[in-house]
Amino acid sequence: MAKDQPVIFLVDDDELYLLRLKDHLTEKLSFNARIFTFTSGEECLANLELDPDIIVLDYYFTPNDRGNDQKLMNGIQLIGRLKESAPDVHMIMLSTETDVEVANRAINEGAKDYIIKYEYAPIQLQYLISNIILKRMYAPKVNYWRWGAIAIGVLMILMIIYLVSGGQK
Amino acid sequence: MVNSELDEDIVSRFSHQQIVTYFNLYLKNAGIIIESMNQDFQNKDYESLRARAHKLKGSSMVVGALRIKEMASEIENEAKEKSKMDEHKFQQLKEQFIRLSDLLKIRYNISLDQQ
Numbered sequence: 001m002a003k004d005q006p007v008i009f010l011v012d013d014d015e016l017y018l019l020r021l022k023d024h025l026t027e028k029l030s031f032n033a034r035i036f037t038f039t040s041g042e043e044c045l046a047n048l049e050l051d052p053d054i055i056v057l058d059y060y061f062t063p064n065d066r067g068n069d070q071k072l073m074n075g076i077q078l079i080g081r082l083k084e085s086a087p088d089v090h091m092i093m094l095s096t097e098t099d100v101e102v103a104n105r106a107i108n109e110g111a112k113d114y115i116i117k118y119e120y121a122p123i124q125l126q127y128l129i130s131n132i133i134l135k136r137m138y139a140p141k142v143n144y145w146r147w148g149a150i151a152i153g154v155l156m157i158l159m160i161i162y163l164v165s166g167g168q169k
Numbered sequence: 170m171v172n173s174e175l176d177e178d179i180v181s182r183f184s185h186q187q188i189v190t191y192f193n194l195y196l197k198n199a200g201i202i203i204e205s206m207n208q209d210f211q212n213k214d215y216e217s218l219r220a221r222a223h224k225l226k227g228s229s230m231v232v233g234a235l236r237i238k239e240m241a242s243e244i245e246n247e248a249k250e251k252s253k254m255d256e257h258k259f260q261q262l263k264e265q266f267i268r269l270s271d272l273l274k275i276r277y278n279i280s281l282d283q284q
Binding site: 013014015016017019020023060062096117118119 | 176179187190191194195198217220221223224226227228230231232233
C-alpha cells in the first residue's frame with residue numbers, strides 16, 4: 001500500500017447509521033484509517049480520487065426527506081459502476097435486506113462480502129476490515145520472503161553443482 | 170437489559186456525547202420519516218412507504234429503539250406485500266415515538282424542541 005493510511009468509504013442513505021459506524025470504526029480499529037462517509041452511490045463515485053481501499057455500501061438508497069425526490073442508484077448498480085472505475089477496491093455490502101437473492105446478486109456483481117445489518121454489525125465489520133487491511137499490508141512482505149527463499153534455494157543448488165563438479169576435477 | 174422502549178445494552182455502549190448526538194439526529198429524522206410514511210399510506214404509494222419504513226428500521230436499530238424498529242419492520246413487510254394495512258398502525262407508531270421522546274427528555278434532557 002503506497003498510502004500511509006488505508007482509506008475506507010462508508011456509503012449509506014442513513015446519516016445516523018453512517019455516524020455510528022464511523023465513530024465505532026474510528027474508536028475500535030487498531031490502526032489509523034481515513035474514513036469518509038457518503039449518503040448516495042452518486043456521491044461515492046464522485047469521490048473516487050480519494051483512492052479507497054474498502055467501500056462499505058448499503059443496498060437501498062432513498063432520497064432524504066427534505067424535499068429531495070431525485071431517484072438514486074441502488075447498491076447493486078453502484079457495485080457495477082465501481083467494478084469498472086475502481087476494480088481493486090474491496091467492496092462489502094452492509095444491508096438489512098435478508099433476501100438471499102440480493103446477497104447473491106451483490107456477490108455475483110463484485111462484492112467480496114455481504115453483512116446483514118443488525119445491532120452488532122459494526123463489530124463484525126470492524127473485524128472484517130482489520131483482516132482485509134492486515135492482509136493487504138502484509139501481502140507484499142510475504143512475497144519478499146517467498147522470493148528470498150526461492151533465491152536461496154537456487155543458490156544452494158548452484159553451489160552443490162559447483163562443488164560436485166569441482167570434486168570431479 | 171431490555172425494556173420495551175430502549176435496548177439498554179446498545180445505549181450503554183455510547184458515550185454521553187454520542188447519546189446526545191445520536192438521539193438528537195434520530196428524533197429529528199424519525200419524526201420527519203413517520204409523517205412522510207403516513208402521507209405515503211394516504212397516497213397508496215407502497216414503494217415509498219416500504220423504503221421509508223426500511224430507513225426507520227435501520228435508524229431505530231442504531232439507537233436501540235426496539236418497539237419502533239419492530240413496528241417499522243412490520244410496516245415494511247406489509248408494504249412489500251401491498252397487503253391490507255391498518256391506519257391504526259401509524260397512530261400506534263406515532264404514539265410510540267412520543268413515548269420514546271418523553272423518555273429521552275426525562276433521562277437525557279434531549280427533546281424535539283431543541284431541534
